[in-house]
Amino acid sequence: MTQVIAFTSSKGGIGKSTLAFNTAGALAARSGAGPVVLVDEDTAIQSCLGWAAAAPVPLPFLVIAPDQARTAASSAAVLVIDTEGRPALADMVALTESAQRVMLPCGPSGLEVRATLKLWHALTQAEAEMGRVQVVINKAPPVGTVGQQARDTLRGLGVKVCTTVIRAYTAHQRAAELGVLVRDVPDPRASSAWADIEALTEEIGA
Numbered sequence: 001m002t003q004v005i006a007f008t009s010s011k012g013g014i015g016k017s018t019l020a021f022n023t024a025g026a027l028a029a030r031s032g033a034g035p036v037v038l039v040d041e042d043t044a045i046q047s048c049l050g051w052a053a054a055a056p057v058p059l060p061f062l063v064i065a066p067d068q069a070r071t072a073a074s075s076a077a078v079l080v081i082d083t084e085g086r087p088a089l090a091d092m093v094a095l096t097e098s099a100q101r102v103m104l105p106c107g108p109s110g111l112e113v114r115a116t117l118k119l120w121h122a123l124t125q126a127e128a129e130m131g132r133v134q135v136v137i138n139k140a141p142p143v144g145t146v147g148q149q150a151r152d153t154l155r156g157l158g159v160k161v162c163t164t165v166i167r168a169y170t171a172h173q174r175a176a177e178l179g180v181l182v183r184d185v186p187d188p189r190a191s192s193a194w195a196d197i198e199a200l201t202e203e204i205g206a
């Protein structure tokens, strides 16, 4: 059966596309992994489709538009979904029924933590499959423990949060510009950025 992992959020610019793209790459790099397909559902921005189009070397996974999803899905071992910018709550609830994992990236600031808590409660009230939903802290300062604190605050409030905290590195922005996975960016911090992605992929356990 195809494993479906979705990245979604109620706000844009929080790292859905960045995490979906690199996680797809980390999944594809695993030994014994079957074909990995990334569906770019953000028809307004098309980040992942754009990055794949700019890729200087072939990516280890396929990036497709939603209208191609049905055919591609049948051949994929793992389907990674990068959702549109601000999906309606009902669409997010439906996503928790169709995907085994629904990842909610969240920045480390108090404002972002509160917004994520609000979304978690809204999903709970709407009877989403909360066992499949997990927050991941993204863009944490590499120095200090702000990211870990955000994670632990949310956990203290009953929210499921990945142990892995994704640190903010300019290598992620460079990767998007170059159309490559962050591990392939010529930057001294690229290996640290990739280590975060690998740890997250391991934790998602697809």
Ligand SMILES: Nc1ncnc2c1ncn2[C@@H]1O[C@H](COP(=O)(O)OP(=O)(O)O)[C@@H](O)[C@H]1O
Pocket: 009, 011, 012, 013, 014, 015, 016, 017, 018, 019, 047, 138, 139, 140, 166, 167, 168, 169, 170, 171, 172, 173, 174, 176
């Ligand atoms: N961990 C990170 N470190 C540094 N920059 C990041 C990180 N995650 C995302 N970004 C940057 O933040 C911006 C928004 O990310 P993106 O993945 O496009 O968000 P979304 O898909 O949620 O709108 C992009 O410029 C991206 O390069």
Ligand SMILES: [Mg+2]
Pocket: 016, 017, 018, 042, 045, 047, 082
């Ligand atoms: Mg995006």
